[in-house]
Amino acid sequence: EIVVTQSPGTLSLSPGERATLSCRAxxxxxxxxxxxxxxxxxxxxxxxxxxxxxxxxxIPDRFSGSGSGTDFTLTINRLEPEDFAVYYCxxxxxxxxxxPGTKVEIK
Amino acid sequence: QxxxxxxxxxxxxxxASVKISCKASGFTFTRFFFHWVRQAPGQGLEWMGRVNxxxxxxxxxxxxxxxxxxxxxxxxxTVYMELNSLRPEDTAMYYCEVITxxxxxxxxxxxxxx
Numbered sequence: 001e002i003v004v005t006q007s008p009g010t011l012s013l014s015p016g017e018r019a020t021l022s023c024r025a026x027x028x029x030x031x032x033x034x035x036x037x038x039x040x041x042x043x044x045x046x047x048x049x050x051x052x053x054x055x056x057x058x059i060p061d062r063f064s065g066s067g068s069g070t071d072f073t074l075t076i077n078r079l080e081p082e083d084f085a086v087y088y089c090x091x092x093x094x095x096x097x098x099x100p101g102t103k104v105e106i107k
Numbered sequence: 108q109x110x111x112x113x114x115x116x117x118x119x120x121x122x123a124s125v126k127i128s129c130k131a132s133g134f135t136f137t138r139f140f141f142h143w144v145r146q147a148p149g150q151g152l153e154w155m156g157r158v159n160x161x162x163x164x165x166x167x168x169x170x171x172x173x174x175x176x177x178x179x180x181x182x183x184x185t186v187y188m189e190l191n192s193l194r195p196e197d198t199a200m201y202y203c204e205v206i207t208x209x210x211x212x213x214x215x216x217x218x219x220x221x
Contacts, residue, residue: 001169035206037152044202045144045152047209056209088152092206094166096142098152 002027002091006099012107019076021102023089028069033092036065036074039101040085048087049074079104109133111203113212119193119219126189127215129203136184137161139208143177143188145199153199158186193219 003026013019023034032052037045047056049065052072062077076083084106089099114128129141143155156167158177165177171190179186186203198219203212 039152044211044214046211047206050207050209090152090154090206092142094157095168096154096157098144098154101151 001095002029002093002097004089004091004097004099006087006089006102008102009100010103010105012105013079014107015079015081017079019074019079019083019104021074021076021087021089021104023067023072023074023099025070025072025091029072029091030093032068034065034067034072035090035092036063037088037090038083038085039088045088076104081106109205109208109210111205111210111212113201113203113215116216117218119217120221121194121219123193123219124189124191125193125217126187127201127203127217128185128187129212130183130185131205131210132184134205134208134210136179136181139205141177141179141186142204142206143175144202144204145197146202147196147199150199155188155201160186190217193217195219 005024007022034052036049039045053065064075066073086101086103088101110132112130137160140157142157158165160179174191176189200214
């Protein structure tokens with residue numbers, strides 16, 4: 001099973017700043033099957049990025065994903081108030097695994 | 108539009124089973140894997156397994172092997188997840204998901220309590 005870790009655990013930033021979130025897998029992720037999600041309290045997760053770098057439908061272009069192999073990054077440019085949430089990465093090979101999440105909070 | 112609609116909340120006693128449905132619409136049912144994910148209160152996301160609706164094949168998380176069964180019904184575009192021998196620690200919100208469609212069900216709360 002591929003173990004996925006995320007860093008940092010919490011990121012304290014101000015609106016307008018850039019957020020850089022890291023996701024690392026214990027083995028190479030096949031075909032870059034790596035997704036990023038945003039989750040707010042009481043809501044289901046929302047897909048932001050799939051295939052490591054492809055924005056999902058309706059996702060603003062301030063969200064971007066990059067990386068390959070074992071190291072992946074989600075970048076959020078110019079944080080908006082609605083971006084403060086918990087972010088998860090998931091490698092969706094078989095079997096799949098989630099990272100523990102990064103909370104982006106208002107500084 | 109792409110939509111996944113799950114069955115309603117369940118309250119079960121320890122040792123019982125629960126079966127949750129997830130009905131899909133707005134896309135070709137047999138083209139994409141359906142994943143099941145759960146989230147215990149205040150915790151992160153846990154992948155449970157996935158079913159290929161084209162042929163019914165499944166892959167389960169090692170932790171749940173022997174307790175979980177996933178299936179599909181192509182006549183109704185519905186997938187199912189059954190979890191047996193329930194324990195209090197199975198109390199969680201359960202979601203179905205189709206990753207590349209960006210689709211999540213609304214979640215089904217399962218409470219396991221005596």
